[in-house]
Amino acid sequence: MYPPxxxxxxxxxxxxxxxxPAPYPGHAPYPGQAPYGxxxxxxxxxxxxxxxxxxxxxPELASWGRRVGGYLIDYVIMMVMVAAIxxxxxxxxxxxxxxIDPTGAGxxxxxxAFLITLLLLYPALFAAMFCYRWLPHASSGQTPGKRxxxxxxxxxxxxxxxxxxxxxxxxxxxxxxxAVTCVGVFVDLLWPLWxxxxxxxxxxxxxxxxxxx
Numbered sequence: 001m002y003p004p005x006x007x008x009x010x011x012x013x014x015x016x017x018x019x020x021p022a023p024y025p026g027h028a029p030y031p032g033q034a035p036y037g038x039x040x041x042x043x044x045x046x047x048x049x050x051x052x053x054x055x056x057x058x059p060e061l062a063s064w065g066r067r068v069g070g071y072l073i074d075y076v077i078m079m080v081m082v083a084a085i086x087x088x089x090x091x092x093x094x095x096x097x098x099x100i101d102p103t104g105a106g107x108x109x110x111x112x113a114f115l116i117t118l119l120l121l122y123p124a125l126f127a128a129m130f131c132y133r134w135l136p137h138a139s140s141g142q143t144p145g146k147r148x149x150x151x152x153x154x155x156x157x158x159x160x161x162x163x164x165x166x167x168x169x170x171x172x173x174x175x176x177x178x179a180v181t182c183v184g185v186f187v188d189l190l191w192p193l194w195x196x197x198x199x200x201x202x203x204x205x206x207x208x209x210x211x212x213x
Contacts, residue, residue, distance in 0.1 A: 059159065059211040061198045062151035067210055071189075073145030078129055085125055093117040130171055138167035142213070152213045156197070159211075166206035174202040 096113045136143045141152040141161045155162050162170070177184040192198040197209055 059154075059209075062210040062212055064192045064198065066149045066151050066212075067192060067198075068189075070143070070145035070149040070151055073148055074133070074143050075145075077144055078132055081128060081132065082125055085128055086121065089117060089121040089124065130175075134164075134167050134171050137170065138162060138164040146210075147213075150213045151210050153203075153208050153210050156207050156209045162206055162208050166208070170202045170206045170208060173205040174200075177201065 093114045096117060133143055136146075137153050139161060141154050146152060153162060153167075154160060155166070161167075174185075174188065177188045188201045191200050199209060203209060
């Protein structure tokens with residue numbers, strides 16, 4: 001039994017500091033605790049809210065050069081993928097033509113199945129290139145190109161992957177900027193050069209940042 005006038009050794013006041021609830025990931029740790037969580041990795045210093053000084057350590061942002069390197073790797077992979085899909089569709093279309101009209105009795109006009117197969121090529125290419133970027137960004141934040149250069153897309157407020165909805169929106173914003181004018185896509189891709197968080201416009205649309213992995 002402990003003396004009635006002495007606190008229990010595990011209680012505050014006996015040399016053991018009171019333990020409050022653990023801080024949320026991204027918040028400053030308690031004294032004596034090591035930083036943890038996605039927003040506690042050293043690097044970029046986020047600005048403080050109004051009325052506060054200092055700032056808190058955030059993840060190290062990916063440089064524009066690394067982002068360009070990852071994009072170029074992904075572009076080469078996508079072009080190989082496009083070539084394979086085009087070859088497959090043309091092979092299928094000519095195979096159907098040969099199957100439907102093996103003797104060429106139909107003249108020079110291709111059968112409808114040939115034309116329909118080629119028309120389906122365009123949505124197939126769009127879907128393949130869209131999914132190549134959409135699904136990896138949604139699940140892990142890394143396309144093959146980003147993984148090779150060591151960067152990752154995350155949600156700015158949580159440090160976690162952005163998810164399927166925001167990832168799809170991010171790609172649609174990029175496509176819209178590309179479709180409006182070629183100037184739009186170049187402005188978007190160059191935006192990290194003068195942006196405080198190294199974000200493109202399609203990053204800002206979903207609150208995403210690209211960080212060093």
